[in-house]
Amino acid sequence: MDLDLKPLESYIYRELKIDLSAYKSNQMNRRLNNLIARNGASTTKEYIEMLEKKPEMKKKLADFITINVSEFFRNKELFVDLENKLKEILISNDNKKLKIWSAACSNGAEPYSVAIILDKLSPKVRHEILATDIDSTILETAKQGIYNPADVKNVDKDILKRHFSIYDDGKYILNEDIRNRVRFKKHDLILDDYEKSFDLILCRNVVIYFTQEAKDKIYSKFSESLLPGGLLFVGATESIYDYKKYDFGKASTFIYQKNK
Numbered sequence: 001m002d003l004d005l006k007p008l009e010s011y012i013y014r015e016l017k018i019d020l021s022a023y024k025s026n027q028m029n030r031r032l033n034n035l036i037a038r039n040g041a042s043t044t045k046e047y048i049e050m051l052e053k054k055p056e057m058k059k060k061l062a063d064f065i066t067i068n069v070s071e072f073f074r075n076k077e078l079f080v081d082l083e084n085k086l087k088e089i090l091i092s093n094d095n096k097k098l099k100i101w102s103a104a105c106s107n108g109a110e111p112y113s114v115a116i117i118l119d120k121l122s123p124k125v126r127h128e129i130l131a132t133d134i135d136s137t138i139l140e141t142a143k144q145g146i147y148n149p150a151d152v153k154n155v156d157k158d159i160l161k162r163h164f165s166i167y168d169d170g171k172y173i174l175n176e177d178i179r180n181r182v183r184f185k186k187h188d189l190i191l192d193d194y195e196k197s198f199d200l201i202l203c204r205n206v207v208i209y210f211t212q213e214a215k216d217k218i219y220s221k222f223s224e225s226l227l228p229g230g231l232l233f234v235g236a237t238e239s240i241y242d243y244k245k246y247d248f249g250k251a252s253t254f255i256y257q258k259n260k
């Protein structure tokens, strides 16, 4: 099936405020075609009519586009690397407060992982951690800090013990102390302005869905948002080959440093 998706794209922009033109079109078209077929519609128009009748389908569509998968210390070895770079480059003896941004943070496991690392590295300092996502529903989940065992499988036992409690149903709840260190806010990497003066930006496992043009704009804006010497931490499949173009140097395989 290869449907004309233009009406659906306009609908998604209007109703869900998501600009699909920034997402890789082959991949997105294939996924949307599959989704429409799975819902039993044979035309885009028919699918839109279904969406109009059932609000819960609209929510499912938003979830489908945004793909919210995350976990604590995703690619654990890269978080070890991040911890080392934080020690080496950003954490100083004068207890400087860092400004950090976890962009496309999903259920909060990523910014909370950073908060846990910083609690270990500089327990006396309250660093500023901003965490954003385009999906306001996932941000509400993130604020609650409740996770399945699979989400915390990379968390060391002593950290689990120190920062989480276990519910009777086997879920893990992150303690308030760490939860209070992260400020969540809705933000669209494609359409919104970026805050400035960050020491560290994490942006992982989202740009893979974007076109080269969209990625290019995002990396330029990250570079403008970082302080000189600040770090950008990307996903395990998201090496930036032309990093010099964005005024970055390489701090390690998946961490880039804004030139001083």
Ligand SMILES: C[S@@+](CC[C@H](N)C(=O)[O-])C[C@H]1O[C@@H](n2cnc3c(N)ncnc32)[C@H](O)[C@@H]1O
Binding pocket: 065, 066, 067, 068, 069, 070, 071, 074, 103, 104, 105, 106, 107, 110, 132, 133, 134, 135, 138, 187, 188, 189, 190, 203, 204, 205, 206, 235
């Ligand atoms: C796969 S998750 C990545 C979560 C986390 N960064 C990680 O690596 O585990 C991708 C997230 O990107 C968000 N997202 C998708 N498009 C976005 C956009 N245009 N602006 C901001 N966030 C977006 C989704 O809502 C989703 O929560």
